[in-house]
Amino acid sequence: MSKIKETSTNFANKAALSDECPEVYTANLIGGQWALVICSWLMQGKLRFGELRKLLPNITERMLTLQLRRLEANHIVKRTVYAEVPPRVEYELTPIGYDLKPVIKELEKWGEKHKSL
Amino acid sequence: MSKIKETSTNFANKAALSDECPEVYTANLIGGQWALVICSWLMQGKLRFGELRKLLPNITERMLTLQLRRLEANHIVKRTVYAEVPPRVEYELTPIGYDLKPVIKELEKWGEKHKSL
């Protein structure tokens, strides 16, 4: 996750597909390494940065930050900062974020079925 | 798409998540740049290599091959080679591949809703 190069063929291809296919659009939004798990956890309610970090034992702080920022930029999660010391930041799904529930459910269902083959 | 390094932290993380979360497992299987679109097209019936290539104007033959092979390895598509000259190869979803239909539908629905925000 760094700046993307808006002149690359890769970028253009992704954009074109995203544009034409809503399913690819969605996949691109929730397709990071950790985005889906984060959303899954947040389905159950708001969580602090540190709580998320503990729930995802192997994630680095950098990745967690990046993914959360991306989700925030896409209006999937809401970030609330409390002006305290030490700082407290809470993450929560937005309404459209919660709407991912059936999506995740289907992914889950299929995954379980496929795994058992 | 090349060999993955099975000693990398990245690999370990992906494997662990895939293992624990069926939704991540699914996302990893259909999450390539082109996999989802390929599946979408194949939902409508079997297609030849060349037909797929024409349907996905910007894909390189290499990527198409790689993605198809990956989908094949995961039993999502079936590959049928006809011993003719010039060669003819047909790709078709397997039953579990067709089962992706509701998944794709949900991804699509959410994508459309989210896009219109």
Next chain:
DNA sequence: TGCGGTACTATAAGAAATGTAAGTAATGTC
């Protein structure tokens, strides 16, 4: 003999995602 068509393969290079390690601010407590 040379060309066209199909479905590839090989190799290299470029881009993007992820990981590693270290450091920051602010403040209350010891």
Next chain:
DNA sequence: GACATTACTTACATTTCTTATAGTACCGCA
């Protein structure tokens, strides 16, 4: 004044994904 706490940020390294380009085998046909 040193230290712990929390949620980051920064710089850099590594890994993975995608693209680019050039080939290959096969056979029928001209």
